[in-house]
Amino acid sequence: MNPQEIVSFEPATGAILWRGAIGDVDAEVDIARGAWAEWASRPLTVRIETMRRFGNVVRSRLNEFADRIARETGKPLWEARTEVEAVIDKVDISVSAHNERTAHRRLEGALGVRNALRHKPHGVLAVLGPYNFPAHLPNGHIVPALIAGNAVILKPSEKTPATAEMLVECYYAAGVPEGVVRLLVGGPAQGKALAAHDGIDGLLFTGSAPTGLALSRLYAERIDRILALELGGNNPIVLWNPTDIHAAAVVIAQSAFTSAGQRCTAARRLIVEDGKQDAVLAELGKIVDRIIVGGPHDEPQPFMGPVIDNRAADLLQESFLGLMMKGGKPFRRLDRPVDDRPFLTPAIIDVTDVPDRPDVELFGPILQVIRVPSFEDAMIEANKTRYGLSASLIGGAPSLYDRFWANIRAGVVNWNRPTNGASSNAPFGGVGFSGNHRPGAYYAADYCAYPVASSETEQARASIGIGLRDP
Numbered sequence: 070m071n072p073q074e075i076v077s078f079e080p081a082t083g084a085i086l087w088r089g090a091i092g093d094v095d096a097e098v099d100i101a102r103g104a105w106a107e108w109a110s111r112p113l114t115v116r117i118e119t120m121r122r123f124g125n126v127v128r129s130r131l132n133e134f135a136d137r138i139a140r141e142t143g144k145p146l147w148e149a150r151t152e153v154e155a156v157i158d159k160v161d162i163s164v165s166a167h168n169e170r171t172a173h174r175r176l177e178g179a180l181g182v183r184n185a186l187r188h189k190p191h192g193v194l195a196v197l198g199p200y201n202f203p204a205h206l207p208n209g210h211i212v213p214a215l216i217a218g219n220a221v222i223l224k225p226s227e228k229t230p231a232t233a234e235m236l237v238e239c240y241y242a243a244g245v246p247e248g249v250v251r252l253l254v255g256g257p258a259q260g261k262a263l264a265a266h267d268g269i270d271g272l273l274f275t276g277s278a279p280t281g282l283a284l285s286r287l288y289a290e291r292i293d294r295i296l297a298l299e300l301g302g303n304n305p306i307v308l309w310n311p312t313d314i315h316a317a318a319v320v321i322a323q324s325a326f327t328s329a330g331q332r333c334t335a336a337r338r339l340i341v342e343d344g345k346q347d348a349v350l351a352e353l354g355k356i357v358d359r360i361i362v363g364g365p366h367d368e369p370q371p372f373m374g375p376v377i378d379n380r381a382a383d384l385l386q387e388s389f390l391g392l393m394m395k396g397g398k399p400f401r402r403l404d405r406p407v408d409d410r411p412f413l414t415p416a417i418i419d420v421t422d423v424p425d426r427p428d429v430e431l432f433g434p435i436l437q438v439i440r441v442p443s444f445e446d447a448m449i450e451a452n453k454t455r456y457g458l459s460a461s462l463i464g465g466a467p468s469l470y471d472r473f474w475a476n477i478r479a480g481v482v483n484w485n486r487p488t489n490g491a492s493s494n495a496p497f498g499g500v501g502f503s504g505n506h507r508p509g510a511y512y513a514a515d516y517c518a519y520p521v522a523s524s525e526t527e528q529a530r531a532s533i534g535i536g537l538r539d540p
């Protein structure tokens with residue numbers, strides 16, 4: 070393979086989908102720097118109108134866009150369509166969020182003095198994206214950043230450049246100047262070089278906690294820059310006295326296996342009351358055995374596609390074996406039904422007897438079951454992670470949910486709903502190693518601009534009433 074290019078393969082078939090030259094970090098930063106001031110000086114209404122046109126462009130290319138995402142990530146076509154719809158919906162959400170969070174405000178002032186709160190864009194923002202939502206997640210930073218008046222350099226995952234290319238084409242087709250959104254094709258080396266570049270004013274990152282930590286270290290002395298980190302999770306479901314066993318099992322399956330488990334909010338751990346798990350596990354097993362794993366365009370449509378590549382599938386299989394070797398008891402194995410392709414079957418393993426369970430994010434379709442004697446122990450177990458992204462209680466009375474809500478450490482806390490069901494009209498982010506307290510989604514506006522407080526009057530009128538000698 071040419072070391073100067075990035076090649077994107079379709080996970081389901083191994084076919085080459087896209088290839089392109091690795092970008093030049095310095096050149097992209099120069100172009101964006103040259104363009105942002107003019108963009109920032111356009112009236113807000115013009116920037117918002119451009120974003121609305123962007124939504125329309127994406128809508129007009131919905132099928133083509135979904136096909137590209139499905140091919141490049143392997144996710145089923147139905148799911149890729151929901152990702153494109155999320156890209157479109159982001160425009161209205163970002164406009165409302167901008168108005169609510171960062172709109173200009175007149176404040177009370179005395180004696181004709183005008184006090185104002187306004188927001189300014191940072192300048193040039195780098196956006197580093199992951200592969201699991203290659204359009205929706207970068208777009209979730211880019212739309213609010215553009216509305217605020219920033220220029221953006223998008224360095225997508227090296228596994229999903231083709232989707233990023235289409236996204237950027239749509240900004241251009243809507244009238245965003247080419248200097249204002251730049252596509253930097255590359256891998257971790259380009260991500261690192263961009264993050265460290267003196268010509269950017271901030272970094273909006275969505276990806277894994279190890280990369281987030283590396284960026285955090287890199288930024289330890291860069292207090293002059295905004296760094297927003299949206300990272301992974303080791304998310305728990307606590308299952309307690311469910312009234313409807315079937316519905317509980319469905320919510321668990323949706324939490325753990327949607328997107329083949331490649332969601333930052335996917336449930337990784339199922340914490341159950343010891344001795345009462347059999348009925349729910351039996352029901353979960355029945356659902357899991359019915360889950361269709363297949364290619365993105367298969368008919369009938371699968372529930373799960375492959376994971377992103379063979380390397381990811383190998384690592385997941387190694388992790389699953391590792392849990393088994395430490396005493397984990399598989400309830401459903403992690404099988405690889407197609408030789409040489411990264412399809413994995415949904416897996417469930419009881420790890421109650423595994424000592425020192427590793428607190429890592431297994432980014433795939435593996436659910437670990439932990440049995441505990443009491444609800445107190447369930448809470449301790451649920452919080453036994455350095456992450457804190459999402460968590461659900463399934464079952465339980467309202468008073469139990471109150472206890473759960475009060476004691477769990479996570480940025481998304483749900484009741485009888487999947488761990489991955491977060492509203493895009495709400496802020497999204499986690500605590501612990503899941504982020505750095507710069508939540509995205511509805512609060513993305515906050516990290517795309519900085520507040521400026523002004524005290525203003527057209528004529529200087531001033532006197533010093535105390536502490537002066539007589540003239």
Ligand code: NAD
Nearest residue numbers: 198199200225226256257260261276277280299300301333
């Ligand atoms: P990743 O951390 O491997 O890569 C993310 C991006 O960072 C890619 O563009 C990559 O090229 C770049 N990169 C990698 N190493 C780098 C370095 N040292 N310096 C600078 N850039 C570097 O993540 P991934 O595997 O692509 O995505 C999956 C991860 O993303 C999971 O951990 C998942 O939980 C997380 N995720 C989080 C959210 C969220 O909103 N919290 C959403 C989706 C995915």
